[in-house]
Amino acid sequence: MTISYNWLCDYLPVKPTPEELSTILTRIGLEVESLEKFEAVKGSLAGLVIGEVLTAEKHPNADKLRLTTVNTGNGEPLHIVCGAPNVAVGQKVVVAPIGTTIYPLDGEPLTMKKAKIRGEESQGMICAEDEIGLGNSHDGIMVLDASLQPGTPASEVFKPAQDYIFEIGLTPNRMDAMSHIGVAKDVCAFLNNIEQTHKYQVQLPEIKALPKADAPLSISVTIENTDACPRYSGISITGVQVAPSPEWLKARLTAIGVRPINNIVDITNFILHETGQPLHAFDAAAVKDNAVVVKNLPAGTPFVTLDDKERKLDAADLMICNGAGEGMCIAGVFGGAHSGVSDNTHNIFLESAFFSAGGIRTTSFRHGLRTDAATRFEKGVDISNVVFALQRAASLICELSGGKAASDIIDVYPSVKVKTQVETTYNYIRKLSGGNYPDDKIKNILRSLGFELLAETAEGFRVSVPFSKPDISLPADLVEEVMRIDGLDNIEIPSKITISPALSAQPDAESVKEKVADYLAANGFNEIFTNSITNSKYYTPEVLETAVKMMNSLTVELDIMRPSMLETGLESVAHNLNRKNEDLLFFEFGKTYQVLEKGYGENNHLVLYLTGKQTAETWLHKSSPVDFYFLKGFVINILKQLGYKQFVWAENTEAGLQPAWDIKVKNQVVVTLGGVPAAKLKQFDIKQAVWFATFNWDKILGLLQKSDNFYKEIPKFQAVRRDLALVLDKSVKFAAVEAATRSVKSSLLQQVNLFDVFESEKLGANKKSYAVSFTFLDPQKTLTDKEIDSVMDKLIKTFETQLQAEIRK
Template sequence: MTISYNWLCDYLPVTIEPERLSRILTAIGLEVESVEPYESVKGSLSGLVIGEVITCTPHPNADKLKLTTVNTGEAEPLQIVCGAPNVAAGQKVIVAPVGTTIYPVSGDPLTMKVAKIRGVESYGMICAEDEIGLGSSHAGIIILPDDVRVGTPAAGFYHPYQDTLFEIGLTPNRMDAMSHIGVARDVCAYLSHHDKKEFRVKRPSVNGFKVQQQQLQIAVEIGNSTACGRYCGLSLTGIRVGPSPQWLKDRLLSIGVRPINNIVDITNFVLHETGQPLHAFDADAITGNKVVVKTLPEGSTFVTLDGKERKLSAEDLMICNSETPMCIAGVFGGIDSGVTESTTRIFLESAWFHPTWIRKTSFRHGLRTDAATRFEKGVDISQTVNVLKRAALLMADLAGGTVASEIIDVYPAIQDRKQVAIKYHYLKKLSGKNYHPDTVKKILESLGFEVMKDGIDELWVAVPYSKPDISIPADIVEEILRIDGLDNVTIPTTISISPSVEKDLDGRLREKVAAALTGAGFNEILTNSISNSAWYAEDQLKHAVRMLNNLSVELDVLRPAMLETGLAVLAHNLNRKNASLQLFEWGKTYSSEAVGSYQEQPHCCLYMTGSSQGNWRKPGSEVDFFGLKGILNQLAAAAGQPPFDWESASVAGLRNAFQLKSGKSTIGFAGQVSKEKLAGFDIKQQVFFADLDWMKLVTLAGKKEISFQELPKQLPVHRDLALLVDKTLPYAKIETAIRKTGISRLRQILPFDLFESDKLGQNRKSVAVSFMFLDEEKTMTDKEIDNMMQKIINTLEQELGAEIRK
């Protein structure tokens, strides 16, 4: 949210320098993200002066140039060569002397230097409006009135608007600070507490409001008092729609609001001043002189101010006349009831609409307006009438309007202020600071709270309507803390804590797995759960959860699979020359069997492409399937499980895919992403992917009992075998067969060589395997080792048809 320093100062009782104001705003929870100067004219005409052309003669060496002498109030006039067709002696003009920097409407800034033009020296420039940022015309130089004083700075004549803008990172609960007066209220509360003096917001007076006529009475009827809790309005006649005065344009432009006309600008001005949205209707469009606030049948059509026809929901609250809808309440106006240049009579609305109704309508139609943003957070229901008076006075002053009706105030069920009780010991417990009761009451009263009951150990306060987020004692503590300042809470010299037993297996395993992956060179990513349905096959979308109110055609479904969102990240990086990536992500997929029946499943996914990280001694090698397998075995070990069993499988989007199993449980799948899937993301290099069912892995890790034993005192014994097997035989079957022997002293099995040649025989390959044996109690004899090796050989020969190479 953007706050104008000049605008804010209108409501502050004292002047505060921008630097201090920035610190105060951050201290009270309105974090200042940036402080930027603002100029309505770039450079603010600095260095430009008003001069008078004394002489104007043809240039001796150019037909289209003039040689002038210009009095700028200095001892000597300036000789300036000018090419403008309208320059003449006796004119008052704007001059840019040597050394002045000008800022054209288009192009780069230009600093004046002594220039020789067609052989004649020129000591500055007589300016056109586009050359100094005052307009777009380049037809000729600017000619000023004759009574302007020579030597006057141009800035003193034009008074270009200058301001300082604060960009505030407003949290969603701070609706009360979504206006300049709301921010001023917090600043005054801070000053009152810290400067020990009462400061009050200088609110614009509405005492001058009065009803001048009764010519235009428009009735109001609320058909849905749940969605519209209060509706106020009045009529004005004699309106002259036209441009706003410059001060009003400057205020709006400074915060990024485009001026339109005086009526619309006043409603925008009051919105940013008070936080209360207003809407002005052309009264001639209100047939039957009656405004009805109601919903319309499902599927009704309505053309909004942007010219688009929208189909309405039965839950869209509408502002209607006696025949047709005129406005989507609190969100967007209609094309047929808006203020135009020919409007002379208006009906001005100031209302309170239920936040939930406005939020749903705003998202349903994709209309995110300033008004909807405020209504959906909850506006101050108590200020609707005063804001209406404020706007009416401005319209009378700036648009010649006459108040032509009494204020209509339809308030079906008066809202009571919420009351919250806070105990002083709770305040101390939560804040860490012991506050005096008088300090607490003064802080709260300065923020608009009213003390209802003051007890020895408890305080009851009524919450102002401007703070709809306040409902529990902790909210009151937050208000006190931010005004007093978090920096003023003393840090204790000792901290007492009770040690706790960590029971969050999910969190502990995540940390362990993340440590293993980052240690292996992986980076974590977090992708959007809302995805593009175009990425998925039809069978994947059968049970997908589709968005009902998606704001983008590319974000219309909750992802049914993890692969695609990760590929989008890979594509983004590859397009930016980041070709070697090892990424992991914890995320969820979503599915639905029927309306109202939804499931979400947590995953841990790995993506690998490009080359592994190398160093100056050893370059990185291209990632492959075996690298992925090694990483997955590390994850299995982190979960306290043996290496996964790999079984060939068919998985959508992958080739050479495998199911990962631990015992009888299928933990996930892994493989190489197919070329067809990669083409959909314009990825031209190999990508390897693994998807683990995270909760199954957590469940397995939880069943693993941790045991400890002494380190072995004996040395292990190594033996090697070279096997001739069928070329199509996977190594996993070799290892499985060996483990079936049940040899307890066999501690490790590792393949260390693969050889293929026609000399071995047709469709044969040689696999070399290393075995490690260990007996922790005694040194093994050669006979014992030979017996174990023979048992392994017999098993391999019988079950796999292997031949032992001698």
């Protein structure tokens, strides 16, 4: 939220300095993120003075230059060489003496120095308007009113606007502070609290009586959808002259970053930022049959908005229509191309209304129209402020455009809204806030903010909430109001805190996550965070059947909650590859979402993305690309970090990876890994291989909670290794060897590992040899050869029976 210091001070009974006001705003919860000086003219004409040209003679060494002497009211006249063709004796001009810095519209600032131009001394400059930022003309020097006195500062003559601009970081619930008057109310409440008084009140602008038009222009108002529009007010004004706004109005809007357009539109924008109430002005010629109807139009109805784009309306979009049923404006969001104020407008119908916050928010997001009006309506404007803002705007329009009121104010308010009531106790406020507030201070703060005390007991009270604060409905909301107006920095911080330690299930989920993240970061991985809202075009129709779709998507590219982690990660991979960052090791903790038979489901994941080279190329080692086995190594190490040493590998034909493997622990799939298919990579314009692994983190944690092997003591006894060379068919994968090994039940066998693969015709047709190591350990004692040989014999028989293996001697 942008607030002008000068504008805000118009409503304050006192005028703190910008720095004091910045401190006050931050103390009451309106955090000032920046405070900057605003200058309508860069430099504000500092150092420039009014001068009188005393003499103007031809330069002896240049045909287009003149030698002048100029009286600047400071003793001896200045000798200035001037190249302007219109310089003449007796003119009052703007002079930049030596030492003055000027700020041209184009180019860098320039500080005046004593100089010689073609052999003649020059003690400054006689200025054109573009040279000092007052305009675009460079046809000659500025010639001013002859009555001006030499030596008068130029800033006193032109009075360039100066201001201080506050950027306030508003929280979403603070719609009451989305205007200058709203902020002024908080400041006055703070001042009242400091002095325990009620003398500081917002100085509301005077509303002058409206001049009456000779001929009436009566326009009726009908609300067909009173749920979406509980209140609608308007007035007809005739004889307006659409023209540029006066300088004071332009300066107010320009200071807060709003571009002036014309006096009518500028006044509606001014009232928006003054009161927080959006307004809209219609060209009365577009209000056919002199009737305004607030209603919904059929779905698919085309409507051309102010930006000349045709939009298809939804049946839920509330519209402001004329008597012929034609849409003139998307209510509370955006005006129409054919009903707005133009240079040819002479009669207007001015609207001020209250629209349902939910409906405006839905329509605004649906059409991608995030306007200032929609931003305020969707948070809930002050329904009691509708007519005041209309009167204020009508008064300014009549004053600045020459218009006259051609009707009384129409106010259609079929069901008067009742104020919310909140009841609480003084002890509750003190307990929840941690502040020892006296009862009178609490009541004084709430009264200063516009709350009305309805009932009071020794223990507590009941208040009605002003319509300007639609977010307040609970006792805790009152606590927040008291705390911030008294000053958030006034809450005492206790010297000690007493807590009871809480017991949690072991191992702790956050500790497990941190352990894995530390391992990956130590091995060169970077953690990424991708958007859980993604683009439906990435997925097949089968996947989208169970995808969670966004009701109000921010853009057409972000319309579903991600059903898998792969695609959002590939966006990050593509982003890096497009910037020549080609060797990537990424990991991410995130969630996927799906529609269930009853409600929705979400699953936690850890995912890995690998692409590019394994290590940087050096003179000693050539680099090799990452591959399935490089990925597999990290996956296995992560499982081992978590205490798992026994798991089952199984091919997966439905994972959408090539190749694709599942790793199972206790018959549950905990990891799926493989290569990203070429078709998927093409979707993201990725031209190099990407390897992907996804851990079902919920299952990982669930199994850990039931396991006692997360922390284990280092064994005291020595492990024993035995090796076997197995001759097998080439079709037999090592996973089958592992499965056969597990079928031999032995508490001594701790680990099986493939350390060599050999293929040769000497082994026989379609044969290969696996060199496999077996590690044995008894944590209670030293193993004997007899015990180990017994298990090895069982293993050999199993391999021969199940895999038709031959044991190489």
